[in-house]
Amino acid sequence: MAIVEFAFLAAPFFALLFAIIETALMFWTSQVLEESLSRVARSLITGQSRTIYNGATGAANAAKFRDDICAVAPMGLIDCTKLFIDVRVYDNFAAASSGTSASNPISGGGLSTGGFTYVQPQGNDIVVVRAVLDYKLFLTSWASAALANIGSGRRGIVVSMAFRAEPFVSSGAAPAAGS
Template sequence: MRIKRQKNLAVAARALGQDTEGATAVEFALVSVPFFALIFAIIETALVFFAGQLLESATADASRLILTGQAQGQDQSWFKEQICERTIDLFGEDCAGLQVDVQVLGSFTPPSGPPRDEDGNPDSSGFGYNPGNGGDIVLVRVMYEWPVYVSLMGFNLADLPNGNRLLMATSAFRNEPFGTPVAAN
């Protein structure tokens, strides 16, 4: 009985190897396009969420420098560099696309939503760098336009008119009661 079953399996394997009609290739061709589109959509979604989380984490870490008074006397490019150092080059080697805004608020009521122009694009024209003094309420906003590549079959992560996705990290806090920084002699 065992020999007969092995013989039947061998015959079936040979018959499968001799099939030259190409049905398998045609079936794969039909299934491969949606399969690879789904795989790429999953990868892109994971990258977008990873980049957003990384931007949030880098912003929170760099904001501690303002919160503790270590960023007073610095400028916007220095603070942007501090964020960039914490992003493992995911936003480019020099983080040229990062837009950073640090401002002092009168209360914990932040501005509504990301600033946009009349076309719906991010507007960073009013961005500046004011880390405030001890006890001030500070708002840190960091924006980055993430390029979106997969937009097949109704799947699209883009939320900007140019087809990119806006990643934004925000941190609002009250500075610790540090004194006025003393200039080094």
């Protein structure tokens, strides 16, 4: 009798347990990505990015920025091959909130990252940074189906930051008098 009762209760119990674990891992990955992006984006705020990300192309800078995010993330939780970076500069916050940065990179059941770019900020620029991770869910049961938003067993995790860069002096320019 106890075995029959256990059989009836075990399946829903373990399904719920695995759903909780799947959701917790997804939220943890999202938090790790947010914190890693915040730490690496500090170089954009302070102007250090001008020397760190000085590649010949925006794609090379985006790749280095992505690699730095992955290096900061603990335990290799973020798959760098599935992380996409978008760094844009705007004249004001209104333009940033209505521009390309406001568009959702998750559309039509897939990721739309083709227009992502890397623009090196100058002092006082409004900068919007987005990191989009194509996250593979571990379970393929009913629990992960509710979490998937870019295909079966996959979820797009989007982390964004908007800030004004510090008034650093761009390389080659002389500091203003009295600075």
